[in-house]
Amino acid sequence: MIETQANTLDYWKGKRVLITGGTQGLGKALTEHLHQLGAQVVIVARGTDALEKFRESFPDNLYTIQADIGEKEAIHKISARTIAMLEGIDVVINNASSLGPVPLRTLASLQCEEFEEVLQVNLLGPFRLIKALLPYMKLNNGGLIVNISSDAAVNAYPTWGPYSVSKAALDHLTAIWQEELRDDNITFLSVDPGDMHTQMHLDAIPDANTDELYQPIDVARELTEFLSQQLDTVRYTASEWRERL
Amino acid sequence: MEGEVVMLEIARLPRLGRSSARLMVMNGRDTTHTTLRELVEYIPADSLLVVNDAGTIPASFHGYVGSLPIELRLVRNLDPSYRSIDSWQALIFYDGNWKERTEDRLDPDFLEIGDLLQFGDLMAEVISIDHSSKRYAKIRLLGDTEELWKKIYRFGKPIQYSHLEEELALWDVQTIFASRPVALEAPSASFQLTWDLLDELQKKGVNLVSITHAAGISSMGLQDLEQLLPLEESYWITNSTADLINEYHSRGRPIIAIGTSVTRALESNMTEFGTIKPGQYSTTLIIDQQYHRKVVTGLFTGMHMPEESHMKMLTNFIDEERLLHGYNEAVDLGYMWHEYGDVNLIL
Numbered sequence: 001m002i003e004t005q006a007n008t009l010d011y012w013k014g015k016r017v018l019i020t021g022g023t024q025g026l027g028k029a030l031t032e033h034l035h036q037l038g039a040q041v042v043i044v045a046r047g048t049d050a051l052e053k054f055r056e057s058f059p060d061n062l063y064t065i066q067a068d069i070g071e072k073e074a075i076h077k078i079s080a081r082t083i084a085m086l087e088g089i090d091v092v093i094n095n096a097s098s099l100g101p102v103p104l105r106t107l108a109s110l111q112c113e114e115f116e117e118v119l120q121v122n123l124l125g126p127f128r129l130i131k132a133l134l135p136y137m138k139l140n141n142g143g144l145i146v147n148i149s150s151d152a153a154v155n156a157y158p159t160w161g162p163y164s165v166s167k168a169a170l171d172h173l174t175a176i177w178q179e180e181l182r183d184d185n186i187t188f189l190s191v192d193p194g195d196m197h198t199q200m201h202l203d204a205i206p207d208a209n210t211d212e213l214y215q216p217i218d219v220a221r222e223l224t225e226f227l228s229q230q231l232d233t234v235r236y237t238a239s240e241w242r243e244r245l
Numbered sequence: 246m247e248g249e250v251v252m253l254e255i256a257r258l259p260r261l262g263r264s265s266a267r268l269m270v271m272n273g274r275d276t277t278h279t280t281l282r283e284l285v286e287y288i289p290a291d292s293l294l295v296v297n298d299a300g301t302i303p304a305s306f307h308g309y310v311g312s313l314p315i316e317l318r319l320v321r322n323l324d325p326s327y328r329s330i331d332s333w334q335a336l337i338f339y340d341g342n343w344k345e346r347t348e349d350r351l352d353p354d355f356l357e358i359g360d361l362l363q364f365g366d367l368m369a370e371v372i373s374i375d376h377s378s379k380r381y382a383k384i385r386l387l388g389d390t391e392e393l394w395k396k397i398y399r400f401g402k403p404i405q406y407s408h409l410e411e412e413l414a415l416w417d418v419q420t421i422f423a424s425r426p427v428a429l430e431a432p433s434a435s436f437q438l439t440w441d442l443l444d445e446l447q448k449k450g451v452n453l454v455s456i457t458h459a460a461g462i463s464s465m466g467l468q469d470l471e472q473l474l475p476l477e478e479s480y481w482i483t484n485s486t487a488d489l490i491n492e493y494h495s496r497g498r499p500i501i502a503i504g505t506s507v508t509r510a511l512e513s514n515m516t517e518f519g520t521i522k523p524g525q526y527s528t529t530l531i532i533d534q535q536y537h538r539k540v541v542t543g544l545f546t547g548m549h550m551p552e553e554s555h556m557k558m559l560t561n562f563i564d565e566e567r568l569l570h571g572y573n574e575a576v577d578l579g580y581m582w583h584e585y586g587d588v589n590l591i592l
Contacts, residue, residue: 063391076415077398080300080426084394087425136424138440139298139455140483 011228013038016086018078020069020129021096023050025198026148029220030093035062037224042082044069044096069096070120072128079132089133091144091227094126094170097163102203104159115162122166127173134186142185146227147174149190151238160204175234189231193219194238253550254579256586257410259417266437267580267587269548269571271563276571278578281437287590290450292499292543293489294443295507296435298455299428301418303401304462308364314340315353317362317369318404319429320462323383325479325527327427327459330393331386332372334476336465337362338380343405343412347466352379367396377469404430404462408583427459427479433584434504434546454489457481458506463553474554477529480510487523494521494540499592501543505555508532508541515540533557534565543592548575548582562591 017034021027022043031043035058042063045051051064063085067074083089098121100114130145137143152160153167171190178188195201197213226241233240264282272287279286288294304319316338323332338350356379362369368387375381386393403418411417418431421438443453458480465471490511493500502508513528514521516539532538534557544562549555551572559568571589580587 081394083425135422
């Protein structure tokens with residue numbers, strides 16, 4: 001365990017990391033933990049107040065960008081400012097997600113525009129962001145791209161339509177990027193963190209038994225350890241990646 | 246430059262990655278007209294391609310001095326390392342919009358040292374004004390580096406080209422290599438390249454490395470100021486890039502620059518150090534017909550206007566008569582000129 005911890009520290013120290021949705025839930029926990037491990041982190045989020053708070057709590061090695069990952073206009077601003085501040089990029093964690101309207105609705109009750117909005121945030125946003133950061137990685141020894149997935153990407157749960165479809169597509173996007181960029185030393189991963197005690201989960205399932213949910217900070221600790229390993233598969237379920245610890 | 250190049254077709258839409266773009270290859274004694282997707286046929290397998298990975302900053306800002314409307318264009322970072330981004334050589338125009346040619350823009354006659362310029366939340370102070378023209382000034386943006394990056398990207402737009410039909414968005418001025426944002430106008434030679442084309446080249450055996458060159462602006466709009474171009478520009482060369490270029494150079498293998506900015510940086514570095522030396526440097530080198538080229542053996546570039554300084558660089562790679570002959574053929578074949586136009590490979 002101590003040895004693993006040393007490897008994890010070694011891996012993350014000085015790493016230049018971009019995390020979307022970095023002020024809530026898993027994103028917040030990952031940001032705090034990676035900062036603690038010595039990474040330089042840029043977080044992207046929509047809410048100005050939460051970003052300000054982060055900035056005050058972590059004056060060094062943490063930068064904030066207020067942007068909506070679902071907006072096409074935001075992408076080059078995010079990628080350029082990230083590379084300018086960190087003088088490069090090593091790891092991208094596409095963590096920001098939208099459930100669509102809550103309480104969740106069946107597809108029959110969903111407006112087409114609401115579906116589109118979810119795809120913008122959960123699928124096209126990550127695609128555009130990867131595309132904008134790819135040149136640096138292709139020209140400078142590769143990198144790691146982690147797309148946060150869900151078991152809803154595989155299982156068809158009623159009322160989870162847009163989220164579920166977007167995550168299934170994100171998984172496939174991850175797999176195709178990996179196939180296409182195998183020779184560029186860029187590792188693409190799609191990771192299901194498991195059901196966590198977050199606001200998003202409560203929005204989706206208000207009566208969930210919170211005792212059965214993972215705590216984001218525990219997931220962040222384990223996930224950073226997992227990501228510091230040599231990995232050979234593109235998609236990991238909640239149990240598969242934990243087995244590797 | 247003398248010549249009979251007339252009736253040039255201008256690329257008026259900012260379209261990138263057109264593998265159907267026309268390609269004029271000047272190789273040995275032949276000039277061949279083909280399309281970009283055939284590029285792989287013409288680049289020797291033992292070549293090294295050197296690209297510019299500079300991202301392009303939105304360097305144009307519309308705002309006010311008091312109640313008077315102005316446009317500010319960032320021209321050169323006075324900190325060549327780009328660690329700080331507050332002090333700039335700049336162009337300031339009175340009013341105007343992107344459809345007006347830079348040449349037709351008016352000086353801000355009212356401008357004084359100490360004036361505060363305001364672009365939304367982005368503030369700047371005028372530090373000095375050139376004695377020959379009020380449009381050429383040194384300014385200081387107010388704020389720390391992180392705040393300034395944020396405001397530059399919030400309030401800035403790419404420097405526009407009046408010959409286009411559409412206003413340029415930020416993504417229109419990023420090449421497929423765009424990484425660190427240091428260029429003020431895009432290094433446009435690679436606008437039509439695609440990663441698929443480069444993958445094909447790499448499969449053939451061609452190697453690819455990048456430098457970062459803070460490409461500056463192409464026009465100041467006044468004859469007196471135009472003579473200052475190209476201004477001093479920063480460039481960065483990594484250890485691995487330097488090693489590979491030196492290896493290819495010592496073996497006498499082709500080293501092909503993608504763009505004039507790469508050519509200037511590499512030639513300047515080789516002239517200064519006698520080898521390609523990694524690090525951050527600046528260049529003021531002008532390459533014309535007489536210049537003795539030391540490291541770059543081939544050039545991939547756009548179609549340049551006859552009066553541009555870039556044309557002088559081309560005559561260093563190829564006999565002027567042949568160049569003009571090729572250009573005239575290109576005119577007849579309907580090539581498109583300027584940043585988003587067709588391309589030229591000289592080996």
